[in-house]
Amino acid sequence: MSTPGAMRFSIPGVIARMPISMDSLALIFIVVAVSDSYALAGALSATASVFMAIATPHWSRVADRIGQSAMLVRVIPIKVAGLSLFTVLVLNNAPVWTWFVCIIIAESMSVNTGGLVRRRWLHILSPDKTSTAEDEQDRHLVNTAYSFEAIMDEIVFILGPIIVTACATTIAPAAGIISGIIFVLIGVPLFVMQKSTEPPATPKRIIDPHPAVIRNKRVQAVVLVTTLLGGFFGSIAIVTVAFADQRGQESMSGILLAVWAFGSGIAAIINGTIKWKLSSASRFLIFLFALTLLSVPMLFTHSLVWLAVALFFNGFAVAPLVINAYGVAEGAVPADQITETLTWVVAGMPLGGAISSALSGQIIDRFGAEIAFWVPLGFMIAACAATLPYFSTYKALIDYPRARD
Numbered sequence: 001m002s003t004p005g006a007m008r009f010s011i012p013g014v015i016a017r018m019p020i021s022m023d024s025l026a027l028i029f030i031v032v033a034v035s036d037s038y039a040l041a042g043a044l045s046a047t048a049s050v051f052m053a054i055a056t057p058h059w060s061r062v063a064d065r066i067g068q069s070a071m072l073v074r075v076i077p078i079k080v081a082g083l084s085l086f087t088v089l090v091l092n093n094a095p096v097w098t099w100f101v102c103i104i105i106a107e108s109m110s111v112n113t114g115g116l117v118r119r120r121w122l123h124i125l126s127p128d129k130t131s132t133a134e135d136e137q138d139r140h141l142v143n144t145a146y147s148f149e150a151i152m153d154e155i156v157f158i159l160g161p162i163i164v165t166a167c168a169t170t171i172a173p174a175a176g177i178i179s180g181i182i183f184v185l186i187g188v189p190l191f192v193m194q195k196s197t198e199p200p201a202t203p204k205r206i207i208d209p210h211p212a213v214i215r216n217k218r219v220q221a222v223v224l225v226t227t228l229l230g231g232f233f234g235s236i237a238i239v240t241v242a243f244a245d246q247r248g249q250e251s252m253s254g255i256l257l258a259v260w261a262f263g264s265g266i267a268a269i270i271n272g273t274i275k276w277k278l279s280s281a282s283r284f285l286i287f288l289f290a291l292t293l294l295s296v297p298m299l300f301t302h303s304l305v306w307l308a309v310a311l312f313f314n315g316f317a318v319a320p321l322v323i324n325a326y327g328v329a330e331g332a333v334p335a336d337q338i339t340e341t342l343t344w345v346v347a348g349m350p351l352g353g354a355i356s357s358a359l360s361g362q363i364i365d366r367f368g369a370e371i372a373f374w375v376p377l378g379f380m381i382a383a384c385a386a387t388l389p390y391f392s393t394y395k396a397l398i399d400y401p402r403a404r405d
Contacts, residue, residue, distance in 0.1 A: 001148075003124055009194040013117035014152045016187030019180035020114070021160030021261075023083075024048070024234070024353070025254070026168060026176030027103075028241055030090055033173035038242060040096070042361025047100055049234065049354035051107040053347050059111050060343035067201040068116050068339075069192045075109045076188050080181055082106030087174050110350075113191070114153065115342035118326065121145040122338060123199040146326055147272025150319040154265030158258040165254030199339070218397065219344055221390035222329045225288065227348030228386055229321070231379035232295070234353025235360045236260070236311075239376065242360075243307060243369035252304055259308045263315025271320045280327030281397035283320065285387065291317035292380040298373045322346075328397065352379065 001007060024045050031041040063071040086102035125141050167175035237257065244253040276283065294314040301307040322345075329345050330338060356375055363372040387394060 005194065005197040006121070006124065009120050009191060009197050010117060010149070010152065012187045012190035012194070013113055013149075014156060014187070015183055016191050017113040017117075017153075018156055018160055018163075018183035018187070021157040021257075022164045022176060022180040022183075024237055024357075025161055025164045025241065025257075026180055028238060029164065029168035029176050030087070030173040031099075033168075034090055034093065035096075038238070038361040038364050039358075040361075042238060042357045042359075044099060044103055045234070045238070045361075046354035046358040048103045048107045049230075049350035049352075049357065051104050052110040053349070053351035053354070055108050055110045056112040056115075056350075057340055057343050057347045059109075060115055061340045063116060063119075064202055064337065064339045068119075068198055069195070070201075072111065072188055072192050075111055076184060079106050079109035079111075080184060082109065083177060083181055087177050091174055112343040112346060113187075114149065115339055115346070116191075118146060118149055118342050119199055119339040120197050121149065122330070124197055143276070143323070143327065144272045146323050147268050147319075150268035150323050151265050151272070153322075154261045154268055154315075154319060157261035158265065161254035161257035161261075163254075165251055169251045216341075217390065217393050219329050219341060221387070221393045221397075222284070222325050223344050223348050224386045224390070225383050226322075226325055226345055227352045228379050228383035230346075230349025230352030231356035232291075232352070232376045232383070233349060235356035235372070235375040235379065238357055238360045239364065239369050239372045240307070240311070242364045242372065244304060246369050247304065249304060256304065256308055256311060260311035260315045260318075263312040264318040265315075267316045268319035268323065271323055279398050280324045281394055284324040284328055285394065285398070287317045287321040287324065288387070289384060291321055292377075292384055295377045295380050299377065301373075302370070 027045055027048065028038075028041045031044055032038060035041075059071055059075055082102055082105040086099060086106060089098050089102060122142060122145075125145060163179055164176040167179045240256050240260075241250070241253040244250055244256060278286075291314070294317055297310040298307065298314070301310050325345050326342060329341050356379055360372050360375045363375060
């Protein structure tokens with residue numbers, strides 16, 4: 001926190017990315033209020049997620065080429081306009097196809113603000129970043145910075161659902177989306193103003209010496225897993241809302257999701273204080289299997305209290321898993337591809353969330369929320385299986401022959 005300029009970009013970054021924990025839930029509230037259909041809400045959420053997954057790596061690549069500020073001032077106004085028009089059309093019962101058009105426009109302008117913030121941390125803590133030049137202290141500081149941002153993410157995921165639920169249930173169904181827009185309009189301009197910590201732009205050369213990020217095996221090994229992890233996150237959100245709604249306590253859904261994020265935040269604090277001897281890849285695999293096991297208890301919860309307990313302990317594996325996903329991928333590429341790489345780590349999550357949201361919505365409507373908890377568990381099992389095609393990659397990353405492993 002004493003790093004010059006760090007808090008001046010980190011705090012606006014938190015404000016700017018508040019909508020990542022709000023938009024999906026806000027969309028569910030407004031669509032269900034107007035149409036009374038979780039299936040339609042799931043379909044819209046799925047559509048939004050697909051276009052978000054496509055857009056975020058693209059805009060991060062643009063940020064590497066022209067600079068973060070130049071990219072944001074071009075993209076964010078269109079995103080805000082698209083969400084505003086979507087809200088107006090839904091409230092006025094416009095044809096459903098217009099809802100889809102607006103959400104596609106808005107999400108095509110989605111930016112991974114968390115990736116931009118993490119890129120700035122790496123820039124100011126290790127300006128001459130190469131995977132071989134950093135000493136142990138550099139890596140510990142970067143790990144601590146990533147852990148700090150994971151804590152900030154959990155604050156976002158604690159406050160966001162509560163704010164959306166409170167606004168949508170006590171003010172109006174549309175108030176959730178509007179509150180997210182307000183956060184963007186405050187956070188992004190403050191972030192753009194911080195010029196001193198912005199990484200330099202690296203214009204694309206006529207002959208680019210670096211292959212496309214997604215062709216890197218090390219990046220692929222993470223992205224495939226986190227795409228399925230996104231299915232876990234997406235299904236948890238919609239199933240939890242439905243679980244509370246079916247018990248007549250819809251207003252508690254935000255609290256439940258906040259409890260989940262609180263558990264994850266505690267784990268992020270612990271992760272950031274430890275000087276790990278295990279590699280990022282080793283920790284990534286450990287927490288991946290831990291999260292899968294901690295997803296089983298949700299199948300047996302029949303009350304909000306026990307669901308809150310299950311979500312709290314489930315959250316203990318979430319932040320360390322995502323932190324180490326960033327750690328594995330970031331070290332695989334040169335400095336002028338890092339923003340794009342950090343975005344690829346989470347870019348697939350909306351795509352996984354798209355599939356799981358649509359699937360969860362159908363199962364909730366037909367069989368109820370309790371049965372739908374099989375969806376997040378299924379995605380976690382699939383995420384574990386997704387490591388198998390990259391067995392040799394992970395084996396090399398964890399340096400398996402060493403005695404300490």
